[in-house]
Amino acid sequence: MTQTPWSATVLTLFPEMFPGPLGLSLSGKALMSGIWSMKTVNIRDFAADKHNTVDDTPFGGGPGMVMRPDVVDAALASVEERPGPIVYLSPRGKVFNQAMAAELAEGDGVTLLCGRYEGIDQRVLDKREIREVSLGDFVLSGGELAAMALLDACLRLLPGYMGAEASLEEESFSAGLLEYPHFTRPATWDGMDVPAVLLSGHHEKIKAWRQAEAERTTRTRRPDLWSRYCTTKGAGMSAN
Ligand code: SAH
Numbered sequence: 001m002t003q004t005p006w007s008a009t010v011l012t013l014f015p016e017m018f019p020g021p022l023g024l025s026l027s028g029k030a031l032m033s034g035i036w037s038m039k040t041v042n043i044r045d046f047a048a049d050k051h052n053t054v055d056d057t058p059f060g061g062g063p064g065m066v067m068r069p070d071v072v073d074a075a076l077a078s079v080e081e082r083p084g085p086i087v088y089l090s091p092r093g094k095v096f097n098q099a100m101a102a103e104l105a106e107g108d109g110v111t112l113l114c115g116r117y118e119g120i121d122q123r124v125l126d127k128r129e130i131r132e133v134s135l136g137d138f139v140l141s142g143g144e145l146a147a148m149a150l151l152d153a154c155l156r157l158l159p160g161y162m163g164a165e166a167s168l169e170e171e172s173f174s175a176g177l178l179e180y181p182h183f184t185r186p187a188t189w190d191g192m193d194v195p196a197v198l199l200s201g202h203h204e205k206i207k208a209w210r211q212a213e214a215e216r217t218t219r220t221r222r223p224d225l226w227s228r229y230c231t232t233k234g235a236g237m238s239a240n
Pocket of ligand 1 (some may be wrong): 088089090091092094095113115116117118119120133135136138139140141142143144186209
């Protein structure tokens with residue numbers, strides 16, 4: 001086991017946004033206890049002119065501004081010693097998921113590049129073979145909130161982050177299914193009872209009920225996940 005914290009480097013025009021919400025609650029505690037570390041790089045510090053210009057109008061015309069490749073490249077060059085891949089948060093990227101979070105969490109860390117305006121000049125992304133990752137099919141005003149969401153998903157998988165490690169294995173997406181529903185006290189609330197099986201103390205029955213609920217929820221809410229689950233489960237069974 002290495003003692004080096006999992007490290008996040010964020011290149012942004014708004015470094016004051018970090019750690020932001022990641023400085024609170026479990027991620028904040030994990031930051032304090034050295035499970036992870038973070039540093040920000042202000043892209044504007046690498047502007048070459050006296051006006052600190054980081055963007056310019058798009059070639060070919062059109063609205064908005066584009067972040068200059070020379071400025072972004074200089075900012076990236078300043079963090080050459082970084083662990084982990086460079087990820088550009090971008091609506092054009094591969095859609096982020098739990099498997100990507102797990103892969104990143106298993107490594108040493110990640111370097112995140114946050115865009116603003118219309119985005120970043122393509123040439124610097126190509127030159128540095130930067131992975132593009134999207135949070136979903138919607139457009140944010142900047143990569144910072146996407147970077148925080150990505151980081152949060154990775155951080156909670158780090159060893160020592162959560163008290164009960166086992167709870168991670170049953171979570172939504174880990175087994176290819178959405179999670180079963182949760183209930184706590186009071187056992188009867190507002191005229192509604194908790195499912196009786198959960199009060200039975202019968203572990204096998206509870207497990208079976210939870211599995212059935214996870215399958216039912218996934219089948220009705222996420223047919224895409226459900227068909228993938230059926231395929232891999234089928235493949236797994238034939239391999240046995
Ligand atoms: N013109 C771009 C949108 C730019 S939005 C387009 O239509 O594709 C400005 C910045 O916000 C992007 O550079 C990116 O860093 C971030 N961003 C916007 N939507 C995002 C998403 N769905 N996932 C991750 N980052 C996003």
